[in-house]
Amino acid sequence: MTFVRIGGAAHHVVVEGSGPVCVLSAGLGLSWFDWDPVVPLLAPHRTVVRFDRPGHGLSAPATDPPTAAGEAHRIAAVLDGLGHPGPVTVVGHSIAGFHAEAFARLHPDRTAAVVLVDASVEEHPRPSRTAAASRAAGAVLCAAGVPAALGPAVRRLAVRRDPTPTALIRRVYGTSRVLRGALLENAHYGAVAAGLLALRESRPLPPDVPVTVLAAPDGSARWERRQRALARELGARYEAAEPSGHLVMRDRPDAVARAVLGTVQEAE
Template identity: 45%
Template sequence: MTPVEPPGVVAEIAGLATHVVVDGSGPPVVLMAALGSNWFDLDALAARLADSFTVIRYDRPGYGLSASLPRDRWPTLSGEIDRLEAVLDHLGVTEPVVLAAHSMSSLYAEGFALTRPGRTRAVLMIDGTFSLIGVRAVPTARRVANCHRAADVVARLDIPRRLGPAAHASVLPRPPEGYDESQRHWIRHVFTRVDMARATLVENAAYPAIDEDLRALRAERGRPSMPVTVLAALGDGGGWRSAWRSRHRRYAAALGASYEEISPAGHLLVLSRPALVADAIRRLVRRADDGWVRAAGAPDPMR
């Protein structure tokens, strides 16, 4: 069988072997994957943007083809902000970027926008994570240690090799055009390794501390200074739909952001509705451009 070459490169970034994929040309857009997601989960969205933008993706520690963090370390808000900046530095990207962050990665995107405003052009929160109250109770080190013990058991039982690809197929929706052979290869490769399960468990365990750090950052720095859109994925109907809309409207209000929604759509809309997410990114870029023109003293085209 002919070896399948991985897309992109694996480079030493912020002290860790990091998988980075770049497609297209034009203004830079960084697609940030959700908890438990990898670069190929963003392929369909990237393909719909690469004709107009330089689309940047990277796997966080333990995901995709990136190395895992040591057992005594876990994701932190400052660490992931630094990692994103290091990826941009490695690529030589100096102009401000659009961040399109799905689910939990919205915390990292907001943190980057607050601490690196000069490097951030606009932010799209794609069904982002927004906690209404603090959630940390158990110390992070203990939570992470328990996750490593659970991952060790998963590895001993050989669960990733036996069930990993089937779990991906049963949990994640397929993109509209399906997967090609190269994508199927990398799904099998990633989901048959325990690193993926371990990274998901550990990042989830670190979430309360990341959320707490972001709350402190919000209190210190306020709202992002650039255009932000909160994009909610709404189901077909029922009480959950209303609650999810209300939650994301509150999220938008807290960020001083515009609010948009896609319906019907599940949480993994980057896979199931990539064309509509790409349209939301383009609308946000136009809004950011309009703001730049007005700031430069030109007439407001909306008047």
């Protein structure tokens, strides 16, 4: 466990294993330990880098609204801080799929492969709420003591059969920092999605970088169609992790590991 300072904020980072580097970034409100089931499958073959975005996990609070380009550059800055120039495999879950794709478009020379794990898809992003509104909502909820009172319980409800120690859940989800960070990312979800669509128009994916879309349809034909459409848009290989819920890294860590290792082998 270490901390990398980016833009004055301390980012919590965990590095394990050896070999080619892969970066794992989890979805909205999640933490580094949500990748725990995947790491033992990857670490014998890869240097696994996990980091918490601002306001998530053990990282410092967010100071600025997220953008697609900003999150791509954040991944690059984490790697710089660790002395890993690349190329790397970047793995993004849910909203972090936006960030992983943006990284490949903005840092093609540092990208070996991309794996999108049940990634967010927004064909027509809606306008985002303002940072001021999200901060105001966070202030009200924190003043009411919501994080300490309900944060760990909400986490347990959202992630069923969670083996994470109770003390660690309290340490992370009992804080105002994580609530504020999740609210800020959620408020700017549409803007980040729109930013990625703009990058698709101006910054093509490097043609020699393999992309995998690993989806969890979970019986939803509509979600499967959207994930397959994403794969076609990116010229990616489509794989379905079944059975699995949205947290594929917990439900099907084997599928995530196979996608990462298989894609990297192609890249190498």
